[in-house]
Amino acid sequence: LGTHFKGEGVGGATTMELYEQLTAQGDKVRSLKTAKADKADVDAAIQLLLKLKVDYKEVTGQDYKAGCPPSGTAVSNDRQSENGGEEDTVDPWNVATNSAKGVDYDKLIVRFGSSKIDQELVDRIEKVSGQKPHRFLRRGIFFSHRDMNQVLDAYEKQKSFYLYTGRGPSSQAMHVGHLIPFVFTKWLQDVFDIPLVIQLTDDEKYLWKDLSLEDCHRFAEENAKDIIACGFDVNKTFIFSDLDYMGSSPEFYRNVVKVQKHVTFNQVKGIFGFSDSDCIGKISFPAIQAAPAFSSSFPQIFKGRKDVQCLIPCAIDQDPYFRMTRDVAPRIGYPKPALLHSTFFPALQGAQTKMSASDANSSIFLTDTPKQIKNKVNKHAFSGGKDTIEEHREQGGNPDIDVAFMYLTFFMEDDEQLEKIRQDYTSGILLTGELKKMLIETLQPMITAHQENRKNVTDEMVKQFMTPRPLNFNF
Numbered sequence: 211l212g213t214h215f216k217g218e219g220v221g222g223a224t225t226m227e228l229y230e231q232l233t234a235q236g237d238k239v240r241s242l243k244t245a246k247a248d249k250a251d252v253d254a255a256i257q258l259l260l261k262l263k264v265d266y267k268e269v270t271g272q273d274y275k276a277g278c279p280p281s282g283t284a285v286s287n288d289r290q291s292e293n294g295g296e297e298d299t300v301d302p303w304n305v306a307t308n309s310a311k312g313v314d315y316d317k318l319i320v321r322f323g324s325s326k327i328d329q330e331l332v333d334r335i336e337k338v339s340g341q342k343p344h345r346f347l348r349r350g351i352f353f354s355h356r357d358m359n360q361v362l363d364a365y366e367k368q369k370s371f372y373l374y375t376g377r378g379p380s381s382q383a384m385h386v387g388h389l390i391p392f393v394f395t396k397w398l399q400d401v402f403d404i405p406l407v408i409q410l411t412d413d414e415k416y417l418w419k420d421l422s423l424e425d426c427h428r429f430a431e432e433n434a435k436d437i438i439a440c441g442f443d444v445n446k447t448f449i450f451s452d453l454d455y456m457g458s459s460p461e462f463y464r465n466v467v468k469v470q471k472h473v474t475f476n477q478v479k480g481i482f483g484f485s486d487s488d489c490i491g492k493i494s495f496p497a498i499q500a501a502p503a504f505s506s507s508f509p510q511i512f513k514g515r516k517d518v519q520c521l522i523p524c525a526i527d528q529d530p531y532f533r534m535t536r537d538v539a540p541r542i543g544y545p546k547p548a549l550l551h552s553t554f555f556p557a558l559q560g561a562q563t564k565m566s567a568s569d570a571n572s573s574i575f576l577t578d579t580p581k582q583i584k585n586k587v588n589k590h591a592f593s594g595g596k597d598t599i600e601e602h603r604e605q606g607g608n609p610d611i612d613v614a615f616m617y618l619t620f621f622m623e624d625d626e627q628l629e630k631i632r633q634d635y636t637s638g639i640l641l642t643g644e645l646k647k648m649l650i651e652t653l654q655p656m657i658t659a660h661q662e663n664r665k666n667v668t669d670e671m672v673k674q675f676m677t678p679r680p681l682n683f684n685f
């Protein structure tokens with residue numbers, strides 16, 4: 211607990227113990243309400259909750275805020291103290307923080323050595339593309355980049371580039387968070403009118419998970435349907451399974467080998483944390499995720515050109531792969547790929563971790579029915595609201611830790627409407643139940659539309675997207 215203040219509190223309890231007691235009591239009140247328990251029981255639980263809050267304020271001088279543990283200084287907005295001074299965990303396999311607001315992305319930019327997508331860059335993307343920036347850019351959901359200005363400089367001089375993104379097909383079940391990079395990539399493809407390659411790493415999932423090769427390959431094709439349903443143009447998009455494309459493309463494999471020769475075991479140990487007992491497939495896999503960042507891996511699209519620059523939109527946890535790729539690129543005679551990084555899509559339970567398909571309760575799946583969506587949001591979405599209506603009206607809710615509000619920032623298009631919701635929630639005019647209802651009404655039609663689109667994706671179409679072929683561009 212690092213820097214947490216551990217002073218003596220009421221009855222000898224430390225502030226941290228008091229905080230934990232309070233959090234548990236809040237949970238208890240909520241579950242009693244959900245279970246529609248006896249009114250007397252609910253009231254008694256609320257009474258205790260309110261008493262604990264008074265105690266808490268007496269001891270800490272601060273109002274209790276769910277998800278924000280007590281800090282040493284009386285008034286502190288410093289994230290360092292909020293998450294106990296511990297570093298957030300962000301790598302391709304784990305995302306975790308102690309802060310209910312989620313990962314501290316500004317700190318991550320410093321740690322990873324990337325650059326912030328500031329207003330100036332957003333304005334520039336608008337100017338160069340001639341389009342209103344996507345809401346993910348307007349709202350800082352794509353928040354970090356590498357070399358985006360270089361891509362725009364070249365584009366202004368009529369030099370094209372291409373997009374590369376991917377997905378690890380670990381199951382049939384995709385959730386709404388998985389769509390974020392694809393929704394954004396589709397927008398980039400539309401506004402810049404450029405080729406796109408999408409890597410499905412069925413090999414990676416076989417190496418990392420307890421799955422058969424055939425299952426991973428099947429999941430790749432199933433996931434391709436969800437990706438295609440995002441609206442990609444078949445004339446501008448190549449989707450490939452590593453298991454299929456690696457074996458059929460000499461140029462791709464040559465690039466894999468080039469990368470393999472230029473990265474040592476020590477380097478991948480440092481970047482990915484591999485150990486001596488990891489299978490050698492894992493140790494060499496990063497070269498396979500690097501290869502699509504080089505245009506010569508796709509001679510059918512780029513006619514053998516090796517100098518077309520690549521732009522990779524991805525969640526920030528994939529950055530280690532591309533730090534390695536950028537390190538190797540000049541040594542094997544290729545341009546470094548540029549990157550656009552997104553934040554994580556929070557789990558229903560709170561932004562301490564990202565949505566994960568392996569935890570059904572943390573996720574809204576693309577196959578969920580309107581009723582399932584409603585139930586999950588109502589039951590599991592972590593609320594930044596107060597425990598009682600009276601308190602909420604008086605003190606207002608905290609949108610920064612409220613999962614329903616966070617999801618609306620991803621999916622609600624109208625900036626003014628979203629800002630009004632933020633203000634009304636903060637002031638207490640808008641109640642948690644009302645906020646959740648808005649989210650439910652945003653998600654339901656969105657997911658139903660996705661399901662319709664997916665139904666219209668035939669096996670024939672999947673085959674078309676996944677066949678190596680020239681695209682509608684002249685290189």
Ligand code: TRP
Nearest residue numbers: 375376377378409411499524528
């Ligand atoms: N490793 C990624 C995953 O497990 C899949 C992936 C491959 C990817 N290439 C990519 C993601 C490029 C983003 C960009 O999800």
